[in-house]
Amino acid sequence: MTDGRLARGERTRRSVLDAAVAMASVEGLEGLSLARLALTLGVSKSGLFTHWPDKQHLQLAIVEHASRMWAEHIITPALAQPAGVRRLWALHANRLAFYESGTLPGGCFFATVEHEFDDWPGPVRDAIAGILHDWLALLAGVAARAVELDELRPETDPEQLAFEIQALGESVVTHMRLLPDGRALRHARRAVLDRLRALSTDPTVLADPTILAGAASS
Numbered sequence: 001m002t003d004g005r006l007a008r009g010e011r012t013r014r015s016v017l018d019a020a021v022a023m024a025s026v027e028g029l030e031g032l033s034l035a036r037l038a039l040t041l042g043v044s045k046s047g048l049f050t051h052w053p054d055k056q057h058l059q060l061a062i063v064e065h066a067s068r069m070w071a072e073h074i075i076t077p078a079l080a081q082p083a084g085v086r087r088l089w090a091l092h093a094n095r096l097a098f099y100e101s102g103t104l105p106g107g108c109f110f111a112t113v114e115h116e117f118d119d120w121p122g123p124v125r126d127a128i129a130g131i132l133h134d135w136l137a138l139l140a141g142v143a144a145r146a147v148e149l150d151e152l153r154p155e156t157d158p159e160q161l162a163f164e165i166q167a168l169g170e171s172v173v174t175h176m177r178l179l180p181d182g183r184a185l186r187h188a189r190r191a192v193l194d195r196l197r198a199l200s201t202d203p204t205v206l207a208d209p210t211i212l213a214g215a216a217s218s
Contacts, residue, residue, distance in 0.1 A: 013051050016041060017065035020058070024066075025106030028116040029059045029124065056124065063127045066109040070131075073098045075138065084151040085200055088142045088165075092192045095169050096185055099176065111173040136162050152199045161199070165192055 019040055024032050034055070038045040052058040078090035099107050106112055114132065117125040139162035146152040168188045175184035197203040 012043075014065075016043075016048060016051065017062060020062045021066045021069060021109050022104050022106075024062060025104040025109045025112055027106075028112050029062065030116060032062075034058075056122075059124050060127055063113070063124065063131070067131050069103075070098075070110070070135075073103070083142075084146040084149045085196055085205055088139070088146055089193070089196055089206060091139060091142065092165050092169060093189065096172060096188060099172060100185055107173045107176060108170070111170050136166055139165055150201055151205060152196075153201055156199050161195070164195065168192055 016037070020032065020037055023037060023040075027033070034045055034048060038048055048058065052061055074091065074094040078087055078094050081087040081090040110128065110131065113128055117128055136159075140158040143152065143156065143158035143161045147154060147156050147158065168191050172184045172188045176182075193206065197206055200206065
């Protein structure tokens with residue numbers, strides 16, 4: 001009986017967080033209406049705080065859940081690619097595919113909340129900043145490994161390349177909402193693909209159509 005209650009509680013908790021990440025991708029965390037979230041899920045507003053003692057703990061849980069979604073949809077599949085430039089490309093391509101899928105109505109949870117909390121000190125800002133730091137470190141680490149494998153030229157600056165890939169990926173979120181004809185996605189795919197090919201010791205590594213499935217329309 002105890003296990004059953006725990007399982008039901010975990011399912012409820014996950015449902016709340018799934019809905020909260022989706023809503024916050026449009027409204028932000030501070031703009032997130034707890035009353036509307038409760039109504040959407042068919043629970044009482046007080047019922048939300050059965051799982052979290054206050055709004056800040058709920059916000060932190062939402063950030064953590066969004067990070068797990070990012071790993072599930074973007075990072076984990078990319079890490080299945082061979083180490084080097086193909087893995088670096090996959091991180092960017094998977095990100096754009098995630099946006100294009102419409103999984104989140106606002107496109108990207110993090111693009112929304114980064115602007116919301118960038119000047120707002122506290123635990124929520126720290127959590128968001130930590131996730132951004134880890135993402136940039138992952139991109140830079142994969143790029144550095146590509147240099148070690150002689151797939152990117154030795155003069156490549158992994159941190160600079162990571163910043164460029166991140167900036168192009170994040171710019172898509174706003175542009176794809178304002179330019180809904182797909183141009184933002186096509187341009188962001190082409191920009192990173194051209195950059196990686198220019199830095200590659202063997203550009204044909206990024207010519208395999210199975211690797212470029214997400215860029216077929218580029």
